[in-house]
Amino acid sequence: MAQVTLTVNGKQHTVEVEGRTLLVELLREKLGLTGTHIGCDTSQCGACVVHIDGMSVKSCTQLALQADGANILTIEGLAEADGTLHPMQEMFREHHALQCGFCTPGMVMTAVDLVQSHPEGLSEKEIREGLEGNLCRCTGYHNIVKAIAAAHPLMHAQAAE
Amino acid sequence: MYDFAYQKPGSLADAVSVLSGDMEAKALAGGQTFIPVLKQRLNKPSTVVDLAGLGLSGITVSGDVITIGAMTRHADIASNADIKAKIPGLAHQASLIGDEAVRHRGTMGGSLANNDPAACYPSALLALGGTIKTDRRTIAADDFFQGMFTTALDQGEIITSIDLPIPEKSAYEKFRNPASRYAIVGVFVAKFASGVRLAITGASQGGVFRHTEMEKALSANFAPDAIAGIVTPADGLNGDIHASAEYRAHLIGVISKRAVAKAA
Amino acid sequence: MGYQGIGASVRRKExxxxxxxxGNYTDDINRPGQLYAVIKRSDRPHATIDSIDIAAASAAPGVVKVFTGADIVEAGLGGIPCGWQIHNIDGTPMAEPMHPVLAVGKVRHVGDPVAVVIAESRQDAKNAAELLDIAYTDMSAVANLTDAVKPGAVEVHDGVGGNICYDWAIGDKAIVDGVFANAHKVVKLDLTNNRLIPNAMEPRVALGDFDTSSGDWTLYTTSQNPHVIRLLMGAFVLHIPENKLRVVAPDVGGGFGSKIYHYAEEAIVTWAAGKLRRPVKWxxxxxxxFMSDAHGRDHVSTAEMAIDKEGHFLGLRITTLANMGAYLSTFAPAVPTYLYATLLAGVYKTPVIYCNVKAVFTNTVPVDAYRGAGRPEATYLLERLVDVIALETGIDKVELRRKNFIGVDAFPYQTPVALQYDSGDYQTTLKVALKNADWDGFEARRAEAKKRGKLRGIGISTYVEACGIAPSAVVGSLGARAGLYEVAEIRVHPTGSVTVFTGTHSHGQGHETTFAQLVVDQLGVPFDQIEIVHGDTAKIPFGMGTYGSRSLPVGGSAMVKAMDKVIAKGKKIAAHLMEAAVEDIEFKDNTFTVAGTDKSKTLTDISLAAYVPHNYPIEELEPGLDETAFYDPKNFTFPGGCHIAEVEIDPETGVVEMVGFTAVDDVGRVVNPMIVEGQVQGGVAQGIGQALMEACTYDSDGQxxxxxxxxxxxxxxxxxxxxxxxxxxxxxxxxxPLGSKGCGEVGAIGSPPAVINAVVDALKEYGVRHLDMPATGAKLWSIIQAAPSSGHTPAMAAE
Known part of the structure; x- marks a missing residue:
């Protein structure tokens, strides 16, 4: 067992883990943050995407110990403390971009990073390519693409304030 | 996965020492291939040595060479202004590896050391005629790749950086596996004053290789038409449920022409 | 807040x-003292199990117990039951071999569960599973349909000759043969329907718990139908009465059919929890x-249509081999029979149809219903055949369809294959789809694409399907071992808010929203005062679950019936309170009114009186306002429509790009248009996946x-x-009562033939008549290579 200290959704935690403990296991099993999901074992579905120091990362393909000292944001930490949804969450709801909800946390976290890293704007094609690492079986992606396009101006307007 | 000890050495010497002293120890770079392998229990290391603390990332230009630290992430290579300007084929290639989340973690050194026959970077290194620098020596690209998942690296030897000569023109084209999105055929073409080098990944049972017949034709005339008549034999190419060896042989011709058209 | 009743695109509560x-998915649930189960699965397709040595695994760190098939036999557990019995042409019942919870004596597919290791942690259990020493003797195996029915093929189950589960037929063969003998022309097509893996994004999970004080079992599971699991597992496998067994299906991350069935892992963890007196999670x-969820589709068929000079369909004759896999999954036998062959009339007035289906055992994962279930197979076969008829007669493919359509004035329409369609308007869905897809402008787009070196094609599919399964008496007569009604309880609380308990299950469909809209509409209760409860046998009276697009037409109808009862009782209370005759009470917009007066009481007034019955007709009426209805549908529902696909093919690589897709569907009354659109979009994506990409592939030895x-x-x-x-x-x-037909499957049913028809159209200058799904780049390149010179000179796309 080794110790890892990391900040998750603004709160610092020191946790005992094994060498093999994955970041997603730490989040789900040690911290009870079950919003981050595991949908595959080959790093392809993206249900486990979280932000590490602001960047989208597959938490199933990351050892917990690699995240020592890191700042992690999960789906549970995206909305404001008073429950106000992040614009991306709001647009997913507005555009019916989720059905069963299982891929949704990873999809939203990927989408937030995608929009943040493209302040200049995103074409529909770029959005679709940006979702390369996230599988959804319910929606056919159509409304997810619409939601992300709609969130882009909202997020950048908010950032400019 | 099986349990293992985790170490994150603060110096190259320490990392080499751990890896050299324990045949069962394995180096961890970005982990985007290695961790899935561990999860499938296909590898049982005693110790995983995380190379993230060695200060091996960064991109520098000096003269006609770009040096990329072994732990530089794909995303940083894809977005680096110097690489985009000087070796656009490499920036484009990096942007096609895995997906954005994978590109945030995966590293060039890790990918080269693994030498997956369907990985993208081996084609860039080979086509650019780059040089691998390790903790103990330099290895020319032509000597580095030794068949699928096999390289010239010794046990415990760590790639520290990669030197890539800046070509006049470069391009990468990738025909993706519809499931895994790895390369079924990936072609990197680089045009230098001294001639053209063209390397193909994904297609051969032996891993990445240079297509010398195309190189010769392109060195004489750097245009898609110059290689239009070149037929690549299917012997020795991979065949699987996604693409037969014959299809791969055909794709080598098509994708190479597209790479040249893009670079020209 | 605008209108939130039927017809509004209300944003979803969930x-x-x-x-x-x-969300609260099954894997998010953990119970105190929980153990972890890891299943050791067969890595070989067909073998005898000669011995299993569990000693090393049992002694491994953290291991609590190892169970094998022998333990299951000793405990007297039943096999996994099949919910539907089909009869052969000769009247005898289908072959129904034992489906053990853990393999006994033999393994029959890669993934067949052989043993379970239960340990303090998952990793401990995984480590120990590697220490199980299993001696197998390999047998030859059959994976594909044509091999399995060849003379001399190895038997997947001893004594099931030719691997035939059943040999079933519908229609009068002699009459159909007679029509073919005298027909102007017969068009024949051999085709397959590719095997798929459903791939709901949430993998299956089962968590068994046992309460030592009450002696009750609880199973938390990723199921589309918890009551069905309780019935099948409790009654047939574990012999636990319903009152002692609770099944909870919390938030479920997609199903598409694959989470209907009772799976071995559910029985294992429930049984083991009782044995070990600790919760067990898998x-x-x-x-x-990939090797344990039921797969979908997998047919090999020959289809023939007899036509007259003008292209009228005179008769249809079909033989189909349908893969069952190694064992019969819950609904498997029904899929290629009553969900397939009965749909072969399609939208056409073909007067006579004969279809023979042989269901075949193979050394593969069991095959069962996957989104659409039988109807995509029927639609694909028919709509491909119609396109080939158009090709071979020279009749325009749209015109050919139009002239054979069942007319809008022909409903109710009795097909020659048992179903009676109640409503539809195929000309209109076709007309609107052609307009939305700019069908008439296609040739210009094709010419423009050709300039770019691309082969562009357009394809159409007009279809009908049967949903809302189903009338219990009908399915019972066809071999179902269950009724297929649905149940709803409407509980009006004392202060007028409402909780709905539904036997259907939402795993993406949005029932918490659409079902609340039904209550807004009928009872006038504000949307935010309505709660929908599903997925727990301890809370819901009963239910048959969600599949076959039945939740709204059957489950929603049960709600309407229960709300009718609430209103009827409410009227009696209102009549008492307002001193009027019951016949004079009207209910509208949450309010009971005495007709022709301004006297009124709100639903809240009435519910309060019902729960605080101080002034109440207590002699004739019980207190409370809580009504339950079981609704058994009178018929299937028949959604239909027209799908149009447009593709471009890169002739150099064979790669197909979808460049357009148009769906115009008839789903009956729409409760929430936003959700209907989402369901269709998702279904279409799965159909595109089947047509272009997805292929569950076994080698000939069953790997x-x-x-x-x-x-x-x-x-x-x-x-x-x-x-x-x-x-x-x-x-x-x-x-x-709702007029709704269901929308969950239309997308996956109508789309695959539209896409393949478009691909074939794009390749027409290469003389392509048909190709099997999926239309991958590799496959199309081979076809293009093999085609006689077409005179087409592909331009280079990159230029």
Whole structure:
């Protein structure tokens, strides 16, 4: 067992883990943050995407110990403390971009990073390519693409304030 | 996965020492291939040595060479202004590896050391005629790749950086596996004053290789038409449920022409 | 807040929790003292189990117990039951071999569960599973249909000759043969329907718990139908009475059919929890899902249509081999019979049809219903055949369809294959789809694409399907071992808010929203005062669950019936309170009124009186306002429509790009248009996946080659066209109170033939008559290579 200290959704935690403990296991099993999901074992579905120091990362393909000292944001930490949804969450709801909800946390976290890293704007094609690492079986992606396009101006307007 | 000890050495010497002293120890770079392998229990290391603390990332230009630290992430290579300007084929290639989340973690050194026959970077290194620098020596690209998942690296030897000569023109084209999105055929073409080098990944049972017949034709005339008549034999190419060896042989011709058209 | 009743695109209630990571999926549930189960599965397709040495595994760190098939036999557990019995042409019942919870004596497919290791942690259990020493003797195996029925093929089950589960037929063969003998022309097509892996994004999970004080079992499971699981597992496998067994299906991350069935893992963890007196949890790895979730489709068929000079369809004759896999899954026998052959009339007035189906055992994972279930297979066969008829007669493919359509004035229409369609308007859905897809402008787009070196094609599919399963008496006569009604309880609370208990289950469909809209509409209760409860046998009276697009037409209708009862009782209370005759009470907009007066009482007034019955007709009426209805549908519902696909093919690589898709569906009354569109979009994506990408592949020896996302191609965002147009043109269902038909499967049913028809159209200058799904680049390149010179000179795309 080794110790890892990391900040998750603004709160610092020191946790005992094994060498093999994955970041997603730490989040789900040690911290009870079950919003981050595991949908595959080959790093392809993206249900486990979280932000590490602001960047989208597959938490199933990351050892917990690699995240020592890191700042992690999960789906549970995206909305404001008073429950106000992040614009991306709001647009997913507005555009019916989720059905069963299982891929949704990873999809939203990927989408937030995608929009943040493209302040200049995103074409529909770029959005679709940006979702390369996230599988959804319910929606056919159509409304997810619409939601992300709609969130882009909202997020950048908010950032400019 | 099986349990293992985790170490994150603060110096190259320490990392080499751990890896050299324990045949069962394995180096961890970005982990985007290695961790899935561990999860499938296909590898049982005693110790995983995380190379993230060695200060091996960064991109520098000096003269006609770009040096990329072994732990530089794909995303940083894809977005680096110097690489985009000087070796656009490499920036484009990096942007096609895995997906954005994978590109945030995966590293060039890790990918080269693994030498997956369907990985993208081996084609860039080979086509650019780059040089691998390790903790103990330099290895020319032509000597580095030794068949699928096999390289010239010794046990415990760590790639520290990669030197890539800046070509006049470069391009990468990738025909993706519809499931895994790895390369079924990936072609990197680089045009230098001294001639053209063209390397193909994904297609051969032996891993990445240079297509010398195309190189010769392109060195004489750097245009898609110059290689239009070149037929690549299917012997020795991979065949699987996604693409037969014959299809791969055909794709080598098509994708190479597209790479040249893009670079020209 | 605008109108939130039927017809409004109300934003979903469930989204808040899903979007903030507060969903409660089965793997999110953990019980104190929980153990972890890992299943040791067969890595070989067909072998005898000679011995299993569990000593080393049992002694491994953290291991609590190892169970094998022998333990299951000793405990007297039953086999996994099949819910539907089909009869052979000669009247004898189908072969129904034992489906053990853990393999006994033999393994029959890669993934067949052989042993279970239960340990303090998952990793301990995984480590120990590697220490199990299992001695097998390999047998030869059959994976594909044509091999399995060859003379001399190895028997998957001893004594099931020729591997035939059943040899079933519908229609009068002699009459149909007679029509063919005298026909102007017969068009024949051999085709397959590719095997698929459902791939709901949430892998299956089962968590068994046992309460030592009460002696009650609880199973938390990823199920579309918890009551069905309780019935099948309790009564047939574990012999636990309903009152001692609770099944909870909490938030479930997609199903598409694959989570209907009772699976071995559910029985194992429930039984083991009781044996070990501790909770036991099993969570599938995705690679495990590939070899243990029921697969879908997998047909090989020959179809023939007899036609007259003008192209009228005179008769249809079909033989189909349908893969059952190694064992019969819950609904498997029904899929290629009553969900397939009965749909072969399609939207056409073909007067006579004969279909023979042989269901075949193979050394593969069991095959069962996957989104559409039988109806995609029927639609694909028919709509491909119609296109080939158009090709071979020279009749325009749209005109050919039009002239054979069942007319709008022909309903109710009795088909020659048992079903009676109640409503539909195929001319209108076709007309609107042609307009939405700009069918008439296609040739200009084709010419423009050709300039870019691309082969562009357009394809159409007109279809009908049967949903809302189903009338219990009908399915009972066809071999179902259950009734297929649905149940709803409407509880009006004392202060007028409402809780609905429904036997259907939402795993993406949005019932918490659409079902609340039904209550808004009928009772006038504000949307935010309505709660929908589903997925727990301890809370819900009963239910048959969600599949076959039945939740709204059957489950929603049960709600309407229960609300009718609430209103009827409310009227009696209102009559008492307002001193009027019951016949004079009207109910509208949450208010009971005495007709022709201004006297009124709100539903809240009435519910309060019902629960605080101080002034109440207590002699004739019980207190409370809580009504339950069981609704058994009178008929199936028949959604239909027209799908049009547009593709471009790169002739150099064979790669197909979807460039447009238009769906115009008739789903009956729409409760929430936003949700209907989402259902169709998702279904279409799955159909595009089947047509272009997805292929569950076994080698001829039964090894699964597409065993992970590295080799099973799932549609991603950039595989789906941006120009995906979804619309409805609805006629109402005539026999349920809502008029709704169901929308969950139309997308996956109508789309595959539209896509393949488009691909074939794009390749027409290469003389292509047919190709099997999926139309991958590799396959199309081979076809293009093999084609006689077409005179087409591909331009280089990159130029």
């Amino acid at each position: 989204d808040l929790r899903f979007l903030s990571g507060k 969570t599938a790895d995705r690679s495990e899902s 699964l080659l597409s065993g992970s996302y590295m080799d099973y191609a799932m549609p991603r965002a950039n595989d789906i066209p941006g120009s995906l147009s979804v619309a409805t043109e609805n006629t109402l269902c005539t026999h349920n």
